[in-house]
Amino acid sequence: GAGVSQSPRYKVTKRGQDVALRCDPISGHVSLYWYRQALGQGPEFLTYFNYEAQQDKSGLPNDRFSAERPEGSISTLTIQRTEQRDSAMYRCASSLRGGKTDTQYFGPGTRLTVL
Amino acid sequence: AQRVTQPEKLLSVFKGAPVELKCNYSYSGSPELFWYVQYSRQRLQLLLRHISRESIKGFTADLNKGETSFHLKKPFAQEEDSAMYYCALRGPSNTGKLIFGQGTTLQVKP
Numbered sequence: 001g002a003g004v005s006q007s008p009r010y011k012v013t014k015r016g017q018d019v020a021l022r023c024d025p026i027s028g029h030v031s032l033y034w035y036r037q038a039l040g041q042g043p044e045f046l047t048y049f050n051y052e053a054q055q056d057k058s059g060l061p062n063d064r065f066s067a068e069r070p071e072g073s074i075s076t077l078t079i080q081r082t083e084q085r086d087s088a089m090y091r092c093a094s095s096l097r098g099g100k101t102d103t104q105y106f107g108p109g110t111r112l113t114v115l
Numbered sequence: 116a117q118r119v120t121q122p123e124k125l126l127s128v129f130k131g132a133p134v135e136l137k138c139n140y141s142y143s144g145s146p147e148l149f150w151y152v153q154y155s156r157q158r159l160q161l162l163l164r165h166i167s168r169e170s171i172k173g174f175t176a177d178l179n180k181g182e183t184s185f186h187l188k189k190p191f192a193q194e195e196d197s198a199m200y201y202c203a204l205r206g207p208s209n210t211g212k213l214i215f216g217q218g219t220t221l222q223v224k225p
Contacts, residue, residue, distance in 0.1 A: 003158070033212060042119075042201050042215030043159070056210045091159065095211065102211060106159040 002026070004107035006092050012113045013082055021077045021110045025094030032075050033104060034067055037089040049075060082114045117142045119204050121216035128192050129224050136187040136219050138176075138202030147205035148178055148185040149213070154198045162187075162200070172196070192223045 005024045013019050025032050031050055035043035036059075046065070048056040051072040060066070064082075069075040079086055089109045095102035118141040128134055140146060150162040163171045165178040165185060176187045185202060202216040 031211065035213075035215075040124075040217065042121075042203075042217045043213070045206075045212040045214070048210040048212055050210075056208065056212065059212075103161050103164075104211070104213065105161075108158045 004092055004094050004105055006090075006107040006110050008110060009108060010111045010113075012115065014115050015082060015084060017082055018078065018080045019082055019112065021079075021090050021112070023075045023077070023092030023094075023107060025073065025075070025092070026105055029094035029096055029105075030072075031095045031097065031102065031104075032069060033093040033095075034075070034077050035091040035093065037091060037109075039088070043091055046077070079112075082112075084114050087112055087114045117204055117206055117214050119202050119214055119216035121200075121202055121219050123219045124217070125220045125222065127222040127224065130194055131191050134187075134189045134192045134196070134221065134223075136200050136202075136221065138185045138187065138216060140183050140185065140202075140204050142183070142204055142207075144207060146178070148176070149203045149205070150174070150176055150185075150187050151201045151203055151215075152198050153201070159201070192221075194223045194225060197221055197223045 007022045034046040037043040045059040047067045049069040064080045067077045091109045092107045093104040095104045120139045148165045152162045153159045174189045199218050201218045203213040206212045
């Protein structure tokens, strides 16, 4: 079956613009994660959804970042008033049940460049 | 605080040589450790997890709680093993979020 998909794959924007990044998890997967990966670093956790409930947003760096998953499937990560330091690879992952036992399957990522 | 350290940014070996990618962690409790791999132009994927005690593509990793390490080993490297490798720790929360190291690029030369 299809894996996790993300769109767009590449996004170039100007400082101050808002961007919306989309994640379509594997069908039936309850849990969805967003990670951010700066150049030369490993992925860093941003937020976690269990169905439509955002149960952990401790990794969101500031209030310009928000995420939603209104119907428990597709998720959108929104960055308002983008800054150059937001440039990174944004990765989405999903797992069947979440929690401590499941494998997370990653999407291809969205490369965001803020000019 | 939970932390994963991969001390080598780049590891370069010749085909057929043994490989050891180092990973150390900081965690209070019983950790769950993983190795993820990203081949060129592919997505991040799970290579192995310590609780499975399995060997994938000839790679193994043993959790050493005394040394807080989870090094990834392969006795004979192949060119197709060239990739970026990330060690990761499952955090203490029930969300299952992962804490990653900064990654090691493995380059296997012919």
